[in-house]
Amino acid sequence: MKITKNLGLITLASFFFFYAYHSYLILPIHIIELGGGEHDVGLIMSVAGASTIFFTPISGMLGDSYNKKILLLIGAFGLALTNYLFIHFDSLYYSYIFLRFLQGCSFSFFFVSAGTFVSETIDLKNQAQALGFFGVFAIANHAIAPTLSTYIVSEYSYQIFFLSTSFAAVICFVVITFLEDSKSVLVQGKRASIIGFIETLKNKKIFLIFCIMFLVGGAFVTCLNFNAIYANENMIKPVTLFFISYTSTALVMRIFFGWIPDKIGRIQTCYPGLIGFGISIGMLSFSNTFILIIISGSIFGLCHALVYPSLYSLVLSFSEDSNKTKSFSLCSLSFTFGGMIFSSIYGFIAEIFSFRVMFLSCSIIVTICFYFLVKKLKYVLEAS
Numbered sequence: 001m002k003i004t005k006n007l008g009l010i011t012l013a014s015f016f017f018f019y020a021y022h023s024y025l026i027l028p029i030h031i032i033e034l035g036g037g038e039h040d041v042g043l044i045m046s047v048a049g050a051s052t053i054f055f056t057p058i059s060g061m062l063g064d065s066y067n068k069k070i071l072l073l074i075g076a077f078g079l080a081l082t083n084y085l086f087i088h089f090d091s092l093y094y095s096y097i098f099l100r101f102l103q104g105c106s107f108s109f110f111f112v113s114a115g116t117f118v119s120e121t122i123d124l125k126n127q128a129q130a131l132g133f134f135g136v137f138a139i140a141n142h143a144i145a146p147t148l149s150t151y152i153v154s155e156y157s158y159q160i161f162f163l164s165t166s167f168a169a170v171i172c173f174v175v176i177t178f179l180e181d182s183k184s185v186l187v188q189g190k191r192a193s194i195i196g197f198i199e200t201l202k203n204k205k206i207f208l209i210f211c212i213m214f215l216v217g218g219a220f221v222t223c224l225n226f227n228a229i230y231a232n233e234n235m236i237k238p239v240t241l242f243f244i245s246y247t248s249t250a251l252v253m254r255i256f257f258g259w260i261p262d263k264i265g266r267i268q269t270c271y272p273g274l275i276g277f278g279i280s281i282g283m284l285s286f287s288n289t290f291i292l293i294i295i296s297g298s299i300f301g302l303c304h305a306l307v308y309p310s311l312y313s314l315v316l317s318f319s320e321d322s323n324k325t326k327s328f329s330l331c332s333l334s335f336t337f338g339g340m341i342f343s344s345i346y347g348f349i350a351e352i353f354s355f356r357v358m359f360l361s362c363s364i365i366v367t368i369c370f371y372f373l374v375k376k377l378k379y380v381l382e383a384s
Helices: 005-033 038-063 068-088 092-120 124-155 158-176 190-202 204-233 241-257 260-264 266-284 290-317 321-352 355-383
Strands: none
Touching: 005 038, 005 068, 005 092, 005 124, 005 158, 005 204, 038 092, 038 204, 038 321, 068 092, 068 158, 092 321, 124 158, 124 241, 190 204, 190 321, 204 241, 204 266, 204 290, 204 321, 204 355, 241 290, 260 266, 260 290, 266 290, 266 355, 290 321, 321 355
C-alpha cells in the first residue's frame, strides 16, 4: 500500500485531534473528585455521543456535497475552542454536559470527513488496510493521551491539562490546511442527498452493519469510560494499564497484520473477531490484578484492531460513490449512539451493583448478539 501525501497528512492531523479528544478519558476521575458518582460519569461522558445523533448525519450529507477539508477544519477548531473553555468551567451540571456536547459535535465533523477522505485516496483492494493505518494513530492515543494527561495533571494541574489538549487541536488545524481537496462546489443537491440517505438506511447489508457497530460502540465506550475508575478501585497502577495493553496490541495488529481483512475476507475476519471482542469484556470483569488487566486488554485490542476497519470497509464497499460519506457517518453514528446508550445504562448498573456485574452483563449481551447478527449478514450476502 502506497502512502500518499494526503493519507500521510490526514493521519498526522488525526493523531493530534485524537490526542486532544481521547485525553478526556481521564475526565471520569475528575468528575469523581468534583463530587460526582458513577451515574454522573456515565451521563457526562455519554453526552459527547448524544450530540452525534444530530451532527453525524449532517456531516455525512455535507461531506458528499462540499469540500471535506472545510469540515475537517471546523472539527479541529471546535475541539480546540471547547477544550480551552474547560479551563473556565468546573461544574458538572450544566457546563461539563454542554462542553462534552460540543466535543461530540467537533468529533462528528472531523471523524466522518477524515474516514471518507482516507477511503478516497486508496484503492478498494487496500481499503481496510488504509483505514487500519489511519486508525493506528487514533488507537495510539487511547494509551498515549490519558497516560500523558494523567502525568500532566499530577505534576501540574487540570488547567494545564485543558490548555495542552486545546493546543494539540490547534496543531491538527494547522496540518489540515496543507491537505489537497479538489471538491469545492456543491455536487449533490439537498433532495438528492436526502434520498441517498434514505437509500443507505434501506440497504439490508448496511443496516446489519449499523446494528453490529451499535453493539461494538456500546461495549467499547463502556470499557473506556469506566476502566480508569475500575483500576483505581482495585489499586492497579497505572490506572491506564488497560488502555496501554489494548493499544499496544492493536498497534501491532494494525501495523503488521492490517492486511488480514483484505486477504482472507472482511466477513471471515469479523466473525471470530467480534466473538473474541465480547469475550474479552467478560474477562475484564474478573481482571482485578495487574496481569489479568494486561491479558484482557490485549485480547480486546487484538480483536478490535481487525474488526473496526473491516466493518467500515464493508459498509463503504456496499455503498454508492455518491453516498459513501453518508454510510460512513451512519456507521460512526451507530457506534457513538451505542456508546451513549450503554454508558448511561451501565453507569447505573455499576453504581447499584458493581463493575464486575456491569462488565459481565455487557459481555454476555454483545457476544450473543454478535453471533446472530454476523450469521444473518452472511446469509444476506449469500442471497444477494
